[in-house]
Amino acid sequence: MRRFVLIAVPYAWLVALFLVPFLIVLKISLSDTALAIPPYVPKFEWAEGIMAFLRQLDFENFIFLTEDNLYWKAYLSSLQIATISTILTLMVGYPIAYGMARAPAEWRPTLMMLIILPFWTSFLIRVYAWMGILSQEGFLNQFLLWTGIINEPLTIINTNTAVYIGIVYTYLPFMILPIYAALDRMDGSLIEAAEDLGCSRLMAFWLVTIPLSKNGIIAGSFLVFIPALGEFVIPSLLGGSRTLMIGKVLWEEFFSNRDWPVASAVAVILLLILVVPIVLFQRNQQKQAEAES
Amino acid sequence: MMRLSWFNVVSLTLGFAFLYIPMIILVIYSFNAGKLVTVWSGFSTKWYGELTQNEAFLNAAWVTLKVAVVSSTFATVLGTMAAYVLVRAGRFTGRTLFSGMIYAPLVMPEVITGLSLLLLFIGIGLDRGIVTIVLAHTTFSMCYVSVVVSSRLVTFDQSLEEAALDLGCSPIEAFRLVTLPIIAPAVISGWLLAFTLSLDDLVIASFTSGPSATTLPIKIYSAVRLGVSPEINALSTIMIAIVTVGVISASLVSKRNLVRQKREMQAAERA
Structure with missing residues (x-):
């Protein structure tokens, strides 16, 4: 009895507030647009049963999506932006994780806290901080003009470049932590062995360190890629009207x-x-868990 | 012991500079006297003064705090139960669906979670306001709580619980006297995680809030969309300060606990 209650309460909550809403989305995606509020005509009543439902199933909204170029472009450009920013985050995050793993043991808790601290700070504020830096008369342009590297201000805000910077900045901890965890477990003597056996330091890094941190790289990349794909705040604040991301399109379609x-x-x-990507990520995590046990 | 090479030092310095300079600039310019955020024109705290006059922001902050406290408390209770089910309940019908529903919200884009909950609330005719935001936040944060708590439960020695039961505890007493104190750190960090997720959330709150309840992130977002403003800088600075103090004191407390634990263990060994 007690066990039943223990299972039933969270179960019922999740069914009511996660599964059912999702089924409603599925149902509404198969209904007609109407001007009434709420702006949809229910496509079927549960009472009519599954057969009736299948007979009047309506894919016109999906057909509409395939016919309108905007949606294709938005999906493709979300994939592209998420992929490029994942690679950039890896390139920025790996050296930091590597440095942390080689830092003296007594520094590590502090370094770790410094990585986690921004994660607890509001996401919105972290994105907002870049608006003042990247704008036309912002700090980056002021700095570059002052050093004389450029003669006229660069246009960064409202471009995809600003979106890349925003994603790398906000998701960096997600990349660093799994890579650091993998590097931290690594046995340092393996590198020494490789060097004793005639590897250069670069070769040892490439042949020993990178393969041993592979799981961290994969986990970190998924942790950045998956949320970046549906990102809304960053493209809406840092990107321009030409930055197409599917999260933004969905928001605009709705609001x-x-x-x-x-x-x-x-x-x-x-x-x-x-x-x-989610299934791939799950499988990778499982494989890793099995390898450890 | 490996040594830091110059490459490590440079990448750590640049990395932390990248992480912290934007926030430092934000904080410095919240004390700027001028209206322009990017041009320094003298020190002033007037934006903080204006902030305390701004009713809309204060109301939104109050709503956000209420939502965060209530939803993170619900989420902690439900999430701890869910973690218990995942780790201890063994097999039952629908277990796969259950663990799927725990993990799916973690990777679900916020726009989809928000949209689906809104359509549910409209479908059942629930007026949008504080209640709907609390329901929405509880749902997604309970999943985070259950992941945090179940990772602690997995490493927990179940025989301690069995010993308590053998010694005459009821299951509830065993939970309260043995299990809870041991998993308490995970439960507390789960609550803190749920609390910050709720404070921070813009997208789901935008979908599930009505005209009667606006949260701080919604307010900040609509102000920020029009461009940078010194008032938002001041507000951000306050929020950054709270988080910094919170995280640093939490890590000091846990460090002290660790030291104390070690000392007690040594004392026990000697005795």
């Missing part, structure tokens, strides 16, 4: 165009795209 069926269809496809 500006008030087209709920299309917004729901956009959400369903975004999830389908996310399933692949």
